[in-house]
Amino acid sequence: MADEPNEILAAVADAKKRKDAATAPDPADKSNWPMRIIGVGIGSAAVAAAVLFANSNKTAKSKKKG
Numbered sequence: 001m002a003d004e005p006n007e008i009l010a011a012v013a014d015a016k017k018r019k020d021a022a023t024a025p026d027p028a029d030k031s032n033w034p035m036r037i038i039g040v041g042i043g044s045a046a047v048a049a050a051v052l053f054a055n056s057n058k059t060a061k062s063k064k065k066g
Helices: 007-023 035-065
Strands: none
8 A cells, every 4th residue: 555656645756857857948038148147247338448448548648637
């Protein structure tokens, strides 16, 4: 009797299989360029541009005084 799976264990196993299938990533959705990496690159470029712009104004003023 202990070797036979009962209804509860069968239902748990079935639910686990369904949950695993639902959470598994779809291979068709895989992308070569993940959007978060592109976002980080764009954000870094924006910060670098802001720093260069802020520093360019300071160097133009110092050249005019000299």
